[in-house]
């Protein structure tokens with residue numbers, strides 16, 4: 042999605058909110074990264090729901106004959122599920138992990154050479170949502186979209202970039218394939234006739250984002266990735282190294298831990314699928330916390346329709362009371378999200394009288 046930067050250009054991010062600190066040289070959590078003590082780091086903090094304490098998101102076997110029903114129910118209840126039998130080999134996941142470790146282990150001066158530029162989408166840096174929070178996150182990331190990959194890799198490994206590029210390219214190809222399959226299942230679960238979303242495969246908005254959460258001296262004072270919803274249709278996430286960290290917010294129990302399940306990948310609903318489903322599927326509010334033992338890595342693959350695609354709520358289902366959101370292009374939504382973050386969805390809600398015909 043080279044042209045995704047067209048949508049970001051209107052809201053360039055200041056350099057100081059992109060360039061991470063050198064985490065390898067930090068012995069204590071600095072003020073810049075110390076979140077308020079009142080910040081809710083706890084899991085299942087709502088004591089009224091003790092019985093929900095051990096809740097977990099559904100695990101769905103993609104070869105289950107009832108996969109459509111399971112996906113519908115998981116998306117409606119959680120906006121998130123884990124999938125098994127997804128066809129991504131353990132070997133490839135290990136290679137992505139190996140190459141990512143190699144990248145984040147580079148000396149600081151090297152990583153700085155591939156910092157994301159203020160209007161761009163790809164490269165090394167703090168999470169994109171950083172400007173919306175007064176404190177920095179305990180996270181360094183690297184975003185890959187097709188064209189940028191080789192250029193960035195050449196800057197840090199002029200003679201040895203190929204290994205990194207081959208693995209990341211292979212992973213993106215496999216992820217796109219799995220995403221096309223999941224998209225079909227998600228649309229079927231919503232009874233939406235397969236639209237043009239997947240016709241122009243080349244123009245799809247896809248991105249691979251590698252997250253690294255360095256081991257933190259005081260994990261209860263800082264946040265790995267602050268709460269957010271993902272922008273596109275859905276995200277496929279691999280939590281590497283069996284390290285906990287991901288949490289999803291559910292009304293009632295509060296923050297629920299999404300523990301890594303060997304061989305499973307996490308799938309979460311993003312804002313565009315929330316709009317397309319006419320709010321029947323929640324866009325999963327999630328975050329990542331850190332630990333003091335070891336670095337945690339996660340790999341997120343974002344999948345969306347082409348930038349010019351018009352996203353409209355689908356209304357042909359029993360009990361539909363009219364559109365919850367106005368329709369808009371992907372590009373317009375990305376631009377609104379860069380400006381408003383969690384107020385983006387409320388800002389495109391239809392007013393009650395706009396639904397009267």
Ligand SMILES: C=C1C[C@]23C[C@@]1(O)CC[C@H]2[C@@]12CCC[C@@](C)(C(=O)O1)[C@H]2[C@@H]3C(=O)O
Nearest residue numbers: 162168169170184248250269271272273343
């Ligand atoms: C395609 C994208 C989705 C993403 C913004 C990005 O351009 C590349 C990084 C993605 C990420 C990863 C961490 C959380 C997130 C909210 C962020 O700040 O950057 C997501 C973005 C998103 O879903 O909008």
Ligand SMILES: O=C(O)CCC(=O)C(=O)O
Nearest residue numbers: 250252286287329339341
């Ligand atoms: O690291 C995680 O578990 C969450 C990552 C995430 O939410 C993202 O990259 O959008």
Ligand SMILES: [Fe+2]
Nearest residue numbers: 269270271327
């Ligand atoms: Fe996310």
